[in-house]
Amino acid sequence: MPADKIEVVAINDAQEEPQQTVVPHERQVVEAVIALWKEDASTESLGFGKLHGLVKKKHPNWQLSEKRVKVLLKQYGLAQSGDQSAFSYAKDITSLPTPHVTLPKTVLIVMTSKRGKCLYAKTAIKKGDLIWEEKPLFAVPLLAHYSLIASGKACTHCGKLGSVSSAGETVLRGLDCNICSEIWCSLTCKKMDQTIHSALKHGLRATAKQIDAEAFHSLTEYCLKEQWNALYAIAMIYAFIVLDKTGVKGEQFKAMARVSQKIRYKALNSSAGAFDSLQGGALFVEEQQEELWKDGYLRFLRAFPKAAELVSMDEFLHMMGTYNINNLDLSVFLLQSHLNHNCAPNCEVETALQKYKGVKVVAARDIKSGEELTTTYVNPSHTLQQRQRELRVNWGFICKCQKCKDDEQIQHRRKSSTGAHQKEKAEIRHMLANSTEATDGEFEIPLDFNGERRKSVRFDEKVVKVTQT
Ligand SMILES: [Zn+2]
Ligand SMILES: [Zn+2]
Ligand SMILES: [Zn+2]
Incomplete structure (x- = not known):
């Protein structure tokens, strides 16, 4: 594809903040700090003062004291590891x-x-x-496989998806339940699962x-x-x-x-x-x-x-x-x-x-x-x-x-x-920015x-x- 066919779209994902100052909810404060940590893991070792400064920079309209940041992080068990x-x-x-x-x-x-x-x-x-x-x-x-299992599209024991024939039907080879629509992917699964399957899905008298x-x-x-x-x-x-x-x-x-x-x-x-x-x-x-x-x-x-x-x-x-x-x-x-x-x-x-x-x-x-x-x-x-x-x-x-x-x-x-x-850090950033190779293996950051x-x-x-x- 020629380069001029590539359209560059600028996405403005900056949060629109109302201009007047607001008192943020405690959860907003905690989440803002966590967002910082996610962005740059090295900020995890910063003290309360610096964290407060960074949060304020992100949310200039927040009415927030350093003390509140400290109290909240402690309250949420997010203070320093020691x-x-x-x-x-x-x-x-x-x-x-x-x-x-x-x-x-x-x-x-x-x-x-x-x-x-x-x-x-x-x-x-x-x-x-x-x-x-x-x-x-x-x-x-x-649990997420449950509906696939219930409709016979995945093995009721291991969750493996059923194999489908060229005619579009699930190939069963005697691995389907003769009471309900569920299937097993293999004899091993059928053997291991049969007792619990009967008890949970069919409510047999014995159980x-x-x-x-x-x-x-x-x-x-x-x-x-x-x-x-x-x-x-x-x-x-x-x-x-x-x-x-x-x-x-x-x-x-x-x-x-x-x-x-x-x-x-x-x-x-x-x-x-x-x-x-x-x-x-x-x-x-x-x-x-x-x-x-x-x-x-x-x-x-x-x-x-x-x-x-x-x-x-x-x-x-x-x-x-x-x-x-x-x-x-x-x-x-x-x-x-x-x-x-x-x-x-x-x-x-x-x-x-x-x-x-x-x-x-x-x-x-x-x-x-x-x-x-x-x-x-x-x-x-x-x-x-x-x-x-x-x-x-x-x-x-x-x-x-x-x-x-x-x-x-x-x-x-x-x-x-x-x-x-x-x-x-600046050096590492510089190296990362100038590196054309994948650097995953070289830097353990x-x-x-x-x-x-x-x-x-x-x-x-x-x-x-x-x-x-
Ligand atoms: Zn450890
Ligand atoms: Zn299976
Ligand atoms: Zn069954």
């Missing part, structure tokens, strides 16, 4: 010895008083070695006392409408548990690192809500959240008529919290869930596209005998502040790993020589704040909207 007033809930997480677990020969489970269960290397492990692989204890399908298929269906529709994945997930998990005649799955779920969603919500409310509202969500006031939980709980009890004596509201919230801190890509894995976090982990967890295939845990580097095995819960390329905030809100602890300590030292040094820092954040999965129990009653 701030001890930030809410964390690691002490509220409990766990029990894991029953009926088969360990790989190179791995040991250790119970600690402060950090719960940990995995340790029993022998030296070479970089790249497969340490173990496992299938999910609870495979939770993607009808435990699971009300119609109520389960309406619960699923409700979760879809509210985008409440965690409720759907714990309903699936509870179905797996009641259908497991041995009772082992229920015991194993109870033994996992356990915390009430109510406690997690405190941390969420103090910070992540502000992040989520930037992505189209809304901050929840506590009363609304309580209402929603109650609503979800009642629907849960309708789907499981016998659960009323076993699952109290408090237990329901514990199930939700436990699911949220233990799931990996929605599903729950027994041994993998024992891996603790490190921002520079020595293990890599590889997930398969087809969920039932499970995960592989591989040594990311040489591991010595007696070393703790770790994984990362967050994107290690994110800044110290981002990582610490995500870890504190989603998993309740303040990370003190070596990488965090090192990063903190670097920041302290930079702060004490801001001039040098500015110069260095976390320019991308958003990325695929696992937090959105962990916190998806917070719906994006609520209907006012």
